[in-house]
Amino acid sequence: MSERSEQTGKRRSLFWRLWVRSLVVRRPQAALAVISLLVGASLASMLLNLYSDVHRKMTQEFRSYGAxxxxxxxxxxxxxxxxxxxxxxxxxxxxxxxxxxxxxxxxxxxxxxxxxxxxxxxxxxxxxxxxxxxxxxxxxxxxxxxxxxxxxxxxxxxxxxxxxxxxxxxxxxxxxxxxxxxxxxxxxxxxxxxxxxxxxxxxxxxxxxxxxxxxxxxxxxxxxxxxxxxxxxxxxxxxxxxxxxxxxxxxxxxxxxxxxxxxxxxIRQIVYSQGKVLHTIRGLLISLMGLILAIIALCVMATMTAIVLERRKDIAVMKALGATNPEVTRLFLMEGASLGLVAGVAGFAVGGFLAAQVGMRLFGVSLGVVWWTLPLVWSATILLAALATFFPVGVMRRIQPATALKGE
Incomplete structure (x- = not known):
């Protein structure tokens, strides 16, 4: 029983060492994935910050019309x-x-x-x-x-x-x-x-x-x-x-x-106008975010596929040494989620800055950082990175150690 526990501990230790190694070693594809996720997180953060403040300011503007x-x-x-x-x-x-x-x-x-x-x-x-x-x-x-x-x-x-x-x-x-x-x-x-x-x-x-x-x-x-x-x-x-x-x-x-x-x-004119304007803004926001996230997901998926193909010999060695498909899958999902975490935090800061600049230059108003968007941008970026990794995982599962190590 103790021997099995010792083996499990060694496997976990090796898993985390490989995970840290995959993040530390510099690869152009990983940098491209982070940049893609950073762009998506920044735009999502900017739109959410703009919508939140625009919603508040529009409510104030409609209130100026009176009862x-x-x-x-x-x-x-x-x-x-x-x-x-x-x-x-x-x-x-x-x-x-x-x-x-x-x-x-x-x-x-x-x-x-x-x-x-x-x-x-x-x-x-x-x-x-x-x-x-x-x-x-x-x-x-x-x-x-x-x-x-x-x-x-x-x-x-x-x-x-x-x-x-x-x-x-x-x-x-x-x-x-x-x-x-x-x-x-x-x-x-x-x-x-x-x-x-x-x-x-x-x-x-x-x-x-x-x-x-x-x-x-x-x-x-x-x-x-x-x-x-x-x-x-x-x-x-x-x-x-x-x-x-x-x-x-x-x-x-x-x-x-x-x-x-x-x-x-x-007063139907005021109530209807307020509801119509805010509904239009919400629809535009959702459409833009959906389009942006779809494009970013395709880009990250292609990048992660390139990473898997580049590391096919590493994957073959891990499988030859006894690593199972679920373990290798978990390793790549963790790597993708880690890239999403870094991009999400950085993208939130960049998006807040861009929202403040857009608000000042286009609308002449000062927009503050909306902190409730941080966990939303953060979790959405991590989830997007993890989902974009699922297709490359399918490629990874089909890698045969003997074939990959022969260079075929």
Whole structure:
């Protein structure tokens, strides 16, 4: 029994010595295999790093478009000032806030829309309009800025909520009335149904949104509720649920289950566009990686075949000395996996550097290293090298010691 154990130990020792020897001895074919695997690992690492950061930055870009889900009263129109005629209890917003733990990354803001009449105080010159009927927006302006980070403050304070008696005006409205921070405007509620109240607000900032908000005025929610006699009422709740289309749909279903008496509607244009763009990027990434890995696998397979043919006499000697086919197969698979390990680690570093350069030169953004891609690139390269070795192993199994040693 001890003699058999001693023989097994010697065979294992010889196996590892041969493995180390195959890695230490320099061969052009081995170098070519490492270079091929290095190219594949580098490109895979670069694409994965680019996709990961592009996915994150695309999500941020789509988030700058604002809400992708609207919560409103049933029967009210879903979107912006179209929902002026329908109101719901402001307590619904507190319920939405309680769902943050279930819907990760949820951002929400309660909004009240009210048709008002705006005029300058004091009145402007003869070339300025005396008044206009506009939509006043009551909300937490800080929450709206978080919800729609694409809004720009072109004049006045750039941060913080609107204080009592202060307002922000859209850039088009400011141009028509020649308003700037420090000026005052008068808002009169109920312009379409008969006046119900008025209040003077001081302009503290001018905003540019690139949409209909450029013709609106923003005031604190509580003050617009008081101005219109709508204490405790809001028109809609604007929400942004981060993630892909499936995650947004799941969040919408959770909201619909939590608010059966309200209307929960995704803004399909934003959700569909986000899902389509990310799906296209993912498909392109998978196609490119598949093509690259197939080409690299063929190259490595040819290289490993050349290595087997070059070492056919060594294989013949090992078989003549008693090495079995499984043992020789295991030796070559270990050699291929070792080449894949070296190429995978080096390729990850090269790919991260290339991704940073591509991001800076083409997109003007700084991309960091995505560390979760390291084990993925590493294991994929090792697996690719091992699989590419299987065909040469078939060649190795057909080598006959007597024929090979005779040089035939």
């Amino acid at each position: 992708n889900v609207i919560l409103s009263s049933k029967g009210a129109a879903s979107g912006g000032q179209a929902a002026v005629g329908g109101f719901m209890d402001g307590a619904a917003f507190q319920q939405v806030e309680s769902l943050r733990s279930k819907v990760n990354g949820l951002v929400a803001a309660p909004v009240l829309y009210l048709v008002t009449r705006i005029s300058r105080v004091p009145a402007g010159g003869p070339r300025l309009p005396d008044f206009e009927n506009i939509v006043a927006v009551g909300s937490d302006f800080s929450a709206l800025k978080v919800l729609v980070p694409g809004w720009r403050v072109t004049a006045g304070a750039d941060d913080g909520p609107l204080g009592p008696g202060s307002c922000a005006v859209g850039t088009h409205l400011a141009q028509r009335f020649q308003l700037k921070p420090g000026d005052a405007v008068k808002l009169t509620a109920g312009a379409a149904q008969g006046e119900t109240g008025s209040q003077i607000f001081q302009v503290v900032r001018v905003i540019s949104t690139g949409s209909s908000e450029d013709d609106q005025v923003f005031v604190p929610l509580s003050e617009l509720q008081k101005l219109g006699g709508l204490e405790g009422k809001i028109s809609v709740i604007h929400m942004n649920i981060p993630g892909q289309a499936t995650e947004i749909d799941r969040g919408v279903r959770q909201m619909a289950a939590a608010f059966p008496h309200l209307d929960v509607r995704p």
